[in-house]
Amino acid sequence: MSIEKSGLRVRFAPSPTGALHIGGARTALYNWLAARHYGGDLVLRIEDTDLERSTPENVAQILDALRWLELDWDEGPVSQVGRAEDHAAALQKLLDSGAAYRDAATADDVKAWKSEHGADRGYRGTPSEDGSGAIRLRVPDDGDTVVNDLIRGEVRFPNRSYDDFVIARGDGSVLYNFAVAVDDADMGITDVIRGDDHLSNTPKQLLVFEALGIQPPRYAHVPLLHGPDGKKLSKRHGAASVQELRDAGYLPAAIRNYVALLGWGPGDDETLLSTAELIERFRPEDVGRSSAVFDEKKLRWMNGRYMRELPPGEYRESVRSFVEAETVGRPLNEDRFAFGCEIVQEKAQTLQEVWPLIRFLFEPPVQDEKAWRKVMKGDAERVLVAVTEALQAVPAGGEGPNGDGFTIEAVQTALEPLPEKLELGAGKVFQPIRVSITGTTISPGIFESVAALGREETIARIEAARSRLDA
RNA sequence: GCCGCUAUCGUCCAGGGGUCUAGGACGCCGGAUUCUCAGUCCGGAAACCGGGGUUCGAAUCCCCGUAGCGGUACCA
Numbered sequence: 001m002s003i004e005k006s007g008l009r010v011r012f013a014p015s016p017t018g019a020l021h022i023g024g025a026r027t028a029l030y031n032w033l034a035a036r037h038y039g040g041d042l043v044l045r046i047e048d049t050d051l052e053r054s055t056p057e058n059v060a061q062i063l064d065a066l067r068w069l070e071l072d073w074d075e076g077p078v079s080q081v082g083r084a085e086d087h088a089a090a091l092q093k094l095l096d097s098g099a100a101y102r103d104a105a106t107a108d109d110v111k112a113w114k115s116e117h118g119a120d121r122g123y124r125g126t127p128s129e130d131g132s133g134a135i136r137l138r139v140p141d142d143g144d145t146v147v148n149d150l151i152r153g154e155v156r157f158p159n160r161s162y163d164d165f166v167i168a169r170g171d172g173s174v175l176y177n178f179a180v181a182v183d184d185a186d187m188g189i190t191d192v193i194r195g196d197d198h199l200s201n202t203p204k205q206l207l208v209f210e211a212l213g214i215q216p217p218r219y220a221h222v223p224l225l226h227g228p229d230g231k232k233l234s235k236r237h238g239a240a241s242v243q244e245l246r247d248a249g250y251l252p253a254a255i256r257n258y259v260a261l262l263g264w265g266p267g268d269d270e271t272l273l274s275t276a277e278l279i280e281r282f283r284p285e286d287v288g289r290s291s292a293v294f295d296e297k298k299l300r301w302m303n304g305r306y307m308r309e310l311p312p313g314e315y316r317e318s319v320r321s322f323v324e325a326e327t328v329g330r331p332l333n334e335d336r337f338a339f340g341c342e343i344v345q346e347k348a349q350t351l352q353e354v355w356p357l358i359r360f361l362f363e364p365p366v367q368d369e370k371a372w373r374k375v376m377k378g379d380a381e382r383v384l385v386a387v388t389e390a391l392q393a394v395p396a397g398g399e400g401p402n403g404d405g406f407t408i409e410a411v412q413t414a415l416e417p418l419p420e421k422l423e424l425g426a427g428k429v430f431q432p433i434r435v436s437i438t439g440t441t442i443s444p445g446i447f448e449s450v451a452a453l454g455r456e457e458t459i460a461r462i463e464a465a466r467s468r469l470d471a
Numbered sequence: 472g473c474c475g476c477u478a479u480c481g482u483c484c485a486g487g488g489g490u491c492u493a494g495g496a497c498g499c500c501g502g503a504u505u506c507u508c509a510g511u512c513c514g515g516a517a518a519c520c521g522g523g524g525u526u527c528g529a530a531u532c533c534c535c536g537u538a539g540c541g542g543u544a545c546c547a
Binding site: 110267 | 506541542
């Protein structure tokens with residue numbers, strides 16, 4: 001039970017009750033940043049003493065989310081349940097020293113006692129004669145237990161408001177506040193960085209440390225993250241689990257940057273911070289004290305910034321799974337895919353937004369009738385005739401994404417003079433092309449889109465639109 | 472109920488006794504980019520929870536109130 005360790009040791013200790021939500025992810029990130037900043041160790045511990053909720057699937061989900069976020073750990077995952085022997089040893093020690101005792105009173109007994117005495121008074125039990133009953137830790141009546149929090153400063157809790165709380169059930173299975181303290185002690189944790197919701201429990205853990213005769217770690221309680229409704233973020237706020245953010249097309253680096261800024265700022269007005277900068281500048285004591293609200297709009301913006309800065313190859317690979325999910329069963333035209341990615345990299349804010357923009361390259365256009373009515377009128381037919389002529393005049397050759405001479409430049413050279421030639425606004429000329437080839441009014445730049453589609457398909461789609469116009 | 476935490480633009484982060492006519496970012500509104508959408512650029516509106524103190528002076532310190540949140544389990 002030695003805590004002889006040089007350097008900082010922090011831990012992330014989620015309870016596997018489901019997906020990792022953004023609040024848990026931030027706690028993990030802060031611990032990770034602290035460990036990396038100070039060159040310490042991060043221990044991953046799974047708080048699985050809640051038999052019911054702790055399933056292997058839930059544990060796997062959390063590990064999966066952490067890995068996807070690219071947050072690695074130096075030790076673990078350690079199962080809290082797996083440490084039962086150590087817990088039992090600590091328990092016995094407290095029983096032997098008299099710091100803890102068995103109390104025959106049942107939970108109902110205590111409840112009854114409390115309703116009689118009011119809640120401003122902690123319950124104090126009496127050791128049972130026969131050695132049965134739950135095990136409680138003795139809490140002194142007088143004095144305060146003070147938490148010296150890195151973020152909150154000194155917080156005092158009057159001892160008399162705490163019960164002699166149960167640290168183990170009658171069968172010897174230990175409870176959370178006891179297990180945490182024993183684990184943190186055994187693992188030599190130097191700094192506990194965790195959610196604010198644990199602040200009120202900290203005195204109990206401190207009392208356990210004291211009973212054990214062990215120096216407690218430093219504590220830093222970070223404010224909770226709230227949902228848009230102002231309530232503590234939880235499973236109920238579905239949109240905020242890490243896997244959902246992944247599925248929505250956010251990049252891990254963007255999430256790290258955004259989440260780091262929820263409750264913490266670098267001190268100046270920088271908002272775009274690389275992971276290296278985050279590590280360099282983050283200090284747990286600089287975390288703010290008030291709770292923050294997760295705002296997906298800002299994450300989107302930030303994600304767009306990260307997407308634009310990706311090297312083309314990485315961009316393509318990030319987008320790939322989102323496109324493949326839409327093209328199952330069909331081979332993906334790699335050249336087209338690559339070119340399509342290039343022409344939308346400046347546009348999309350999430351990976352999910354890419355497919356709708358380049359869909360027309362892989363499927364026949366699905367006509368948006370509203371778009372058709374809006375655009376395919378007036379001079380549209382005349383325009384399309386001229387466009388076809390102009391495109392047919394583009395010199396053939398091996399250039400361009402389709403090897404047919406349709407480079408962005410060649411297409412631009414052919415189409416750009418048309419508005420003036422036809423004495424029409426540019427929109428009047430380009431929108432009918434867009435609707436013809438994509439079925440919608442929304443697409444990448446028109447020259448880029450035509451080049452991406454290629455000579456044959458572009459002209460065929462325009463021809464199809466013209467025949468519909470005739471009908 | 473009791474214990475505790477928190478309180479600056481809609482949201483996030485600065486500012487911690489005078490330099491604050493309160494700064495930056497997202498979002499929003501307007502303009503530009505005479506191809507859509509998006510992006511980008513430029514401009515704008517937008518906040519110190521309330522009341523008392525302390526002080527020459529308070530967004531900043533103290534107290535009270537209010538509100539929000541957390542804890543108060545033989546859950547974690």
